[in-house]
Amino acid sequence: MADSAQAQKLVYLVTGGCGFLGEHVVRMLLQREPRLGELRVFDLHLGPWLEELKTGPVRVTAIQGDVTQAHEVAAAVAGAHVVIHTAGLVDVFGRASPKTIHEVNVQGTRNVIEACVQTGTRFLVYTSSMEVVGPNTKGHPFYRGNEDTPYEAVHRHPYPCSKALAEWLVLEANGRKVCGGLPLVTCALRPTGIYGEGHQIMRDFYRQGLRLGGRLFRAIPASVEHGRVYVGNVAWMHVLAARELERRAALMGGQVYFCYDGSPYKSYEDFNMEFLGPCGLRLVGARPLVPYWLLVFLAALNVLLQWLLRPLLLYAPLLNPYTLAVANTTFTVSTDKAQRHFGYEPLFSWEDSRTRTILWVQATGGSAQ
Ligand SMILES: NC(=O)c1ccc[n+]([C@@H]2O[C@H](COP(=O)([O-])OP(=O)(O)OC[C@H]3O[C@@H](n4cnc5c(N)ncnc54)[C@H](O)[C@@H]3O)[C@@H](O)[C@H]2O)c1
Numbered sequence: 483m484a485d486s487a488q489a490q491k492l493v494y495l496v497t498g499g500c501g502f503l504g505e506h507v508v509r510m511l512l513q514r515e516p517r518l519g520e521l522r523v524f525d526l527h528l529g530p531w532l533e534e535l536k537t538g539p540v541r542v543t544a545i546q547g548d549v550t551q552a553h554e555v556a557a558a559v560a561g562a563h564v565v566i567h568t569a570g571l572v573d574v575f576g577r578a579s580p581k582t583i584h585e586v587n588v589q590g591t592r593n594v595i596e597a598c599v600q601t602g603t604r605f606l607v608y609t610s611s612m613e614v615v616g617p618n619t620k621g622h623p624f625y626r627g628n629e630d631t632p633y634e635a636v637h638r639h640p641y642p643c644s645k646a647l648a649e650w651l652v653l654e655a656n657g658r659k660v661c662g663g664l665p666l667v668t669c670a671l672r673p674t675g676i677y678g679e680g681h682q683i684m685r686d687f688y689r690q691g692l693r694l695g696g697r698l699f700r701a702i703p704a705s706v707e708h709g710r711v712y713v714g715n716v717a718w719m720h721v722l723a724a725r726e727l728e729r730r731a732a733l734m735g736g737q738v739y740f741c742y743d744g745s746p747y748k749s750y751e752d753f754n755m756e757f758l759g760p761c762g763l764r765l766v767g768a769r770p771l772v773p774y775w776l777l778v779f780l781a782a783l784n785v786l787l788q789w790l791l792r793p794l795l796l797y798a799p800l801l802n803p804y805t806l807a808v809a810n811t812t813f814t815v816s817t818d819k820a821q822r823h824f825g826y827e828p829l830f831s832w833e834d835s836r837t838r839t840i841l842w843v844q845a846t847g848g849s850a851q
């Protein structure tokens with residue numbers, strides 16, 4: 483890629499560009515990537531908001547496509563200088579089958595890699611996840627860990643398994659010769675739990691609280707720390723990594739970077755209350771209101787009900803054995819690797835991230851949209 487913004491306008495492709503994170507990446511690129519000439523937004527479901535982006539100086543190309551279809555991916559990648567691959571099936575609630583999760587998250591990623599190799603696209607940033615590391619099935623805490631912290635990554639759930647395999651494929655592809663003979667340069671970003679405008683689970687909690695008379699009931703001890711990161715900072719890290727990947731290929735190529743910011747370490751429920759409290763909800767209980775064994779039983783009951791009801795309807799509550807285990811295991815990161823390797827600093831302060839998220843929750847008013 484040319485090393486000056488004036489010399490050459492670049493073509494970026496964002497897969498999953500209409501998702502929660504993807505939309506923020508798309509908007510961040512348009513605001514903060516001066517080398518951008520064309521932005522291709524590839525997604526299974528295109529958002530109507532894309533139309534408003536087509537009036538600016540950058541050519542925005544909406545591509546409705548499926549990452550599991552290699553030919554559709556190859557057509558979208560052809561001619562792109564950079565691919566930011568965020569498309570994925572983020573399902574820990576049993577909505578999709580393990581096969582489908584694998585097809586989208588693993589085979590879809592394979593298709594993106596092969597498309598880069600076949601068409602000569604040299605720079606690939608992959609949206610991985612903290613869950614590639616943990617928490618593991620043994621409930622071992624990961625406390626303020628970094629990319630080098632020893633941790634026994636043991637997964638059984640289809641989603642973390644798929645993210646771990648997809649990440650491995652991306653890192654393994656670093657250095658492969660692409661069409662034209664130059665090497666492919668890849669890196670993977672591992673966000674912790676992302677929050678912010680467009681976070682569906684936060685909206686679900688808000689609606690649940692409204693249904694319960696403005697109350698949510700504590701299920702997880704406040705001592706269980708969870709790392710969370712504002713979606714705007716995740717988007718910014720993607721833009722920065724994509725920008726620096728050529729200039730710092732030797733350092734960044736084949737590397738993973740945890741993605742987090744100055745958001746406070748809190749339990750998942752207490753952190754959510756930073757936004758839901760100002761929206762009128764109250765978290766009842768200084769400690770869990772029900773014993774853990776009862777939560778385990780209710781989570782297992784939800785799995786049984788999901789299985790029994792599947793022929794009739796999709797029953798996919800927030801509480802299941804996997805979500806309970808994740809919620810109940812400390813997982814926080816503390817690292818400066820992204821700062822050292824490509825100068826990442828959060829773009830949005832905690833205060834700004836919190837305010838933006840509160841305003842968004844208030845604007846939704848608990849509606850489904
Ligand atoms: N949400 C989080 O807390 C979090 C944390 C860490 C990593 N991630 C990762 O970030 C990425 C985006 O997650 P998100 O939270 O924005 O989820 P999301 O579901 O909002 O966005 C995913 C996007 O991918 C698209 N997509 C799904 N299947 C597709 C297919 N077959 N072909 C093309 N597009 C397809 C969806 O339509 C959607 O727009 C995922 O890879 C996820 O694993 C998310």
Ligand SMILES: CC(C)[C@@H](O)CC[C@@H](C)[C@H]1CC[C@H]2[C@@H]3[C@H](O)C=C4C[C@@H](O)CC[C@]4(C)[C@H]3CC[C@]12C
Nearest residue numbers: 572574611613674675701750800801805806808809
């Ligand atoms: C019902 C209670 C036990 C309630 O507290 C459950 C919360 C639960 C739904 C969430 C707790 C931790 C979340 C996950 C975490 O933030 C990281 C994730 C990685 C990302 O790649 C995808 C989303 C997620 C798995 C996220 C999903 C919701 C939780 C399990």
